[in-house]
Amino acid sequence: xxxxxxxPRYLITVTGKKLTVTxxxxxxxxxxxxxxxDPGLGLRQIYYxxxxxxxxxxxxxxxxxxxxxxxxxxPLILESPSPNQTSLYFCxxxxxxxxxxxxxxxxxxxxxx
Amino acid sequence: xxxxxxxxQSLIILEGKNCTLQCNYTVSPFSNLRWYKxxxxxxxxxxxxxxxxxxxxxxxxxxxxxxxxxxxxxxxxTASQLSDSASYICVVTGSSNxxxxxxxxxxxxxxxx
Numbered sequence: 586x587x588x589x590x591x592x593p594r595y596l597i598t599v600t601g602k603k604l605t606v607t608x609x610x611x612x613x614x615x616x617x618x619x620x621x622x623d624p625g626l627g628l629r630q631i632y633y634x635x636x637x638x639x640x641x642x643x644x645x646x647x648x649x650x651x652x653x654x655x656x657x658x659x660p661l662i663l664e665s666p667s668p669n670q671t672s673l674y675f676c677x678x679x680x681x682x683x684x685x686x687x688x689x690x691x692x693x694x695x696x697x698x
Numbered sequence: 699x700x701x702x703x704x705x706x707q708s709l710i711i712l713e714g715k716n717c718t719l720q721c722n723y724t725v726s727p728f729s730n731l732r733w734y735k736x737x738x739x740x741x742x743x744x745x746x747x748x749x750x751x752x753x754x755x756x757x758x759x760x761x762x763x764x765x766x767x768x769x770x771x772x773x774x775x776t777a778s779q780l781s782d783s784a785s786y787i788c789v790v791t792g793s794s795n796x797x798x799x800x801x802x803x804x805x806x807x808x809x810x811x
Contacts, residue, residue, distance in 0.1 A: 589741075616797055618797065618799070620801075625803070626803065627787065627801050627802065627803035627804050628742070628787065628801040629801065630798065630799055630801070633797040633798065633799075634797070635797050641797065641798075643798060643799075644798075644800075675741050675742075677741070685747075686744040686747065687732075687742075687744060689741030689742050689743070690741055691740065691741055692739070692740065692741055
C-alpha cells in the first residue's frame with residue numbers, strides 16, 4: 586500500500602532532550618516536506634526537500650533540522666526541544682513540488698514539557 | 699508578503715445543502731492552487747490542484763474555481779453530507795521550481811443532520 590509513515594505517533598518529552606521524528610514513504614517520491622499545525626495558525630511548512638541531499642527552509646525552520654540521505658526517508662530532528670515546539674507534525678511527499686498531489690502522513694503529536 | 703486568506707473561518711450547514719468556501723491570495727508569481735480536506739486529527743487529503751490557466755476543476759461533489767486575475771478561488775460543495783464535516787485548506791505555490799507552499803488557515807465546515 587502506498588503510504589507515508591511517521592514515528593512515533595505520539596511523544597511526550599522534556600525541554601532540551603534531543604528527539605527525532607521519522608518519516609518514510611514507499612512511493613519513490615522526490616519531494617518531501619515537514620509541517621507543523623497549531624490551533625489558529627493552520628499548517629506551516631518547516632523544511633522541504635526536492636530530492637536526495639537537497640533541503641531548504643520553509644516558513645518556520647528555527648529549532649529544527651532535517652536530512653535527506655536517501656530518497657524514502659526524511660527525518661525531523663529537534664536538537665533541544667522547547668515547549669513552543671509542542672504541536673502536531675505532518676510529513677508529506679509527492680512526485681514533484683508543484684504539480685502533483687501531496688500525500689500526508691498520519692501526524693505526530695508532540696508535547697514538550 | 700505572500701499570504702493566503704480563507705473565509706469564512708467556520709461554517710455550519712444542514713445536510714443536503716450546498717456551500718461555497720473562499721480563498722484569496724497575494725502570492726506572486728503564482729504557480730498553482732490546491733484545496734485539501736482535513737478530518738480532525740488526520741493528515742490533509744488533496745481535493746483539487748489548478749494551475750493559473752485552469753478556471754475550474756471538479757472532484758465528485760467538490761468543484762473548485764480559480765480567477766488568477768483577481769487572485770481568488772472558491773470551493774463549492776454540492777449536496778453536502780455528514781462526512782463533509784472537516785477543515786478545508788487552500789494552499790498556493792508561488793513558483794514552479796520551488797517546493798515552498800503557502801497555506802491558508804482553513805475553513806471548518808460542520809454539516810448537521
